[in-house]
Amino acid sequence: MFSAILYFIAGFLLGHLIPRVPFMVLSRTSGFNKRFPPHPEPIPLSPRLTQRVLHMQLFHKLGTWTTLLPLIFGYVSLLGGLSTFGYGLFLAGGWTLLSRAQVLLGGPPTACTLEMAQRLQMVMNIADSEDACCPHPQPEWWVESVRCASCSKKLETMLRPDLGRPRKDGFFRGWLRLWLSDGHPVVLSDDSQN
Numbered sequence: 001m002f003s004a005i006l007y008f009i010a011g012f013l014l015g016h017l018i019p020r021v022p023f024m025v026l027s028r029t030s031g032f033n034k035r036f037p038p039h040p041e042p043i044p045l046s047p048r049l050t051q052r053v054l055h056m057q058l059f060h061k062l063g064t065w066t067t068l069l070p071l072i073f074g075y076v077s078l079l080g081g082l083s084t085f086g087y088g089l090f091l092a093g094g095w096t097l098l099s100r101a102q103v104l105l106g107g108p109p110t111a112c113t114l115e116m117a118q119r120l121q122m123v124m125n126i127a128d129s130e131d132a133c134c135p136h137p138q139p140e141w142w143v144e145s146v147r148c149a150s151c152s153k154k155l156e157t158m159l160r161p162d163l164g165r166p167r168k169d170g171f172f173r174g175w176l177r178l179w180l181s182d183g184h185p186v187v188l189s190d191d192s193q194n
């Protein structure tokens, strides 16, 4: 009985982890992050940052597809006699698929969205125009908002999600945090700080 529970937990953890591998692992290589300041420093707005937001969205979507793996492996394990392990895999895969499907019903979107990329582009457009906050605007994306590095004006209230940079809090703690947060920002917006 005890080993059955262990098998179930192992299956569930694996099934939960597999769909998150693309965004947790693929984007962390140093070559992919060369042109960004290290985590958790603010990132200057640029077309490259906008592209990164879209890349991260792609990785999250890729993760939804890899949910098929725990579903298939779970099914095979069920057939092959490893029923508790297979059930764990199947349940976690199904759970992930359902939570991702919520987006279609107006649920919370993935951590990085097209709208986010568009808002960043708008801030950059304004910074280049006559309506800029100061003579030398340098918009940067901090954890809780986009602010100008020259005049400190808050340009956009948009929490920064995980953008795929290797994390300062180390491999394991960083990994655990990403796993639990799914890349969503973990701080709450606090206007009194700004």
Ligand SMILES: [Zn+2]
Residues within 6 Å of the ligand: 132, 133, 134, 135, 136, 137, 138, 148, 149, 150, 151, 152, 153
């Ligand atoms: Zn400014």
